[in-house]
Every structure is written in C-alpha cells, then in structure tokens.
Amino acid sequence: MKNNGNMSVLLKGILKENPVLVLVLGTCPTLATTTNLVGAFGMGIAALAVLLCSNVLISLLRRVIPDSVRIPCYIVIIAGFVTVVEMIVKAFFPALYEMLGVYLALITVNCIILGRAEMFAGKNSVGKSALDGIGMGLGFTLALCAMAFVREVFGNATFAGIAIPFLEPYKIAFLVKAPGGMLVYGLLIALVFAVTHGKAPLKTEFSCAGCPSAGSCHTGACHGKGGEQ
Numbered sequence: 001m002k003n004n005g006n007m008s009v010l011l012k013g014i015l016k017e018n019p020v021l022v023l024v025l026g027t028c029p030t031l032a033t034t035t036n037l038v039g040a041f042g043m044g045i046a047a048l049a050v051l052l053c054s055n056v057l058i059s060l061l062r063r064v065i066p067d068s069v070r071i072p073c074y075i076v077i078i079a080g081f082v083t084v085v086e087m088i089v090k091a092f093f094p095a096l097y098e099m100l101g102v103y104l105a106l107i108t109v110n111c112i113i114l115g116r117a118e119m120f121a122g123k124n125s126v127g128k129s130a131l132d133g134i135g136m137g138l139g140f141t142l143a144l145c146a147m148a149f150v151r152e153v154f155g156n157a158t159f160a161g162i163a164i165p166f167l168e169p170y171k172i173a174f175l176v177k178a179p180g181g182m183l184v185y186g187l188l189i190a191l192v193f194a195v196t197h198g199k200a201p202l203k204t205e206f207s208c209a210g211c212p213s214a215g216s217c218h219t220g221a222c223h224g225k226g227g228e229q
Contacts (some may be wrong), residue, residue: 008130010131011129013132013137013138016196017141017142018139020144021139021143021192022189022192022196023115025110026112026140028103028106029103030185033100033103034144034181035152035176037149037161040090040141041146042096042099044137045087045137047137047141048137048140049084049085050085050113051092051134052133052137054074054077054117054133055116055130057077058077059121059129060126061073061130065122071114074114074117078108082104082108085104085107086105143188147185150188151180151181153167154171155173156171
C-alpha cells in the first residue's frame with residue numbers, strides 16, 4: 001500500500017495533475033521557451049532539478065522554518081538552487097544558456113515550484129517531497145516538449161534545430177508566434193482534459209439540501225424527488 005501511495009505521488013504530476021496542462025501554472029516559460037525542442041527540454045530539466053532540490057530541503061526544514069516567514073524562506077531556498085543551476089548551464093551548456101536567456105533566472109518565481117513548496121513539501125516527508133518534485137518536473141518537461149514538438153516541426157519545419165526539407169513548403173509560421181503558442185497550448189489542455197475526464201455528462205443530478213429557499217419552493221427536487229439540470 002505504501003509503495004502504491006509513493007507511485008501515485010510520482011505519477012500524478014505527469015498527467016492527472018500536470019502543472020502546465022491541468023493546473024495551468026508556469027504559463028510564461030511554457031509559451032516563451034517552446035519554439036525550439038532543445039530549449040523546451042533544457043528548461044524542463046532545469047525546473048525539474050530546482051523542484052527536486054527545493055522540495056527536499058524545504059521538507060527537511062519544515063519543522064524549523066517559522067510559519068510567519070515561510071514564503072520568504074521558500075523563495076530564498078528556491079533562488080539559491082536556481083543560481084546553482086544557472087551557473088552550471090552557463091558553464092557547460094552556453095548555447096542553451098543563451099537560448100533560454102532571462103527565463104532561466106525566472107525559474108525562481110515560477111509558481112509551479114513555489115506552489116509545490118507551499119502545498120506539498122512544507123507538509124510532507126522528504127521521500128514523498130522528492131517524488132513530488134520529480135513527478136511535477138517530469139510533467140512540466142513533457143508538456144513543454146509536446147508543445148515545442150508541434151510548434152517547431154509544423155511552424156519552423158525543423159526538429160531540434162535540424163531542418164526537415166519536405167515540410168519547408170508547408171510550414172505554418174503562425175505556430176511559432178505568441179498567438180500560435182496559445183492555440184497549441186489550448187488544444188493540448190483540451191486533449192488532456194478529454195483523456196483524463198472523458199465526455200461531460202449531459203444531465204446532472206442535484207438536490208435542494210441546504211438551500212435556504214427549499215421550504216417555499218414547489219419544484220420536484222425540493223420535495224425529495226430530485227431533478228435534472
């Protein structure tokens with residue numbers, strides 16, 4: 001049972017609670033870094049590393065950090081790990097560093113990372129917090145790569161910067177612009193919703209329990225017969 005619980009924590013961020021496509025967080029880097037698959041993958045891995053490290057450290061310190069200053073403390077911890085990741089990328093992957101630009105530093109204020117610190121790492125064990133960071137980071141990375149694949153391949157006729165000659169005459173330049181990014185983003189959100197929820201029911205059962213007007217209402221629902229909407 002414990003293993004099943006840990007697996008659930010790890011997997012929920014990939015689809016069921018994907019931070020980008022379900023929770024709709026981190027929209028700014030999602031739209032800005034998904035015109036190229038390499039940049040999207042790099043941003044995803046950088047965010048995953050910060051998520052994992054910050055979740056672990058915040059979980060370790062959750063009983064030490066005073067509740068009144070927890071948010072500033074979380075931000076300082078996250079900023080420290082972002083600085084380390086930024087220095088590593090700049091030193092070993094200069095092309096990626098130039099490609100991501102300011103968005104790499106802005107991981108500090110990415111609401112996905114601060115949100116997981118507040119909602120999960122500050123309340124759970126180190127092991128679960130680590131799994132949550134990995135799962136959410138993978139979900140973020142996969143969402144970015146899915147968007148980048150569509151936008152780059154069909155918008156630029158390239159794949160990870162490599163030209164695809166037979167697609168060149170058919171490329172849709174609109175997709176690599178901001179409105180095209182919003183379109184792809186919306187379509188992916190709709191696709192994930194369809195996969196995870198299926199069709200919405202045409203009829204919804206409801207009752208009048210708790211309604212202040214139930215006593216004076218003469219509908220069938222308020223007389224205990226139920227109703228349809």
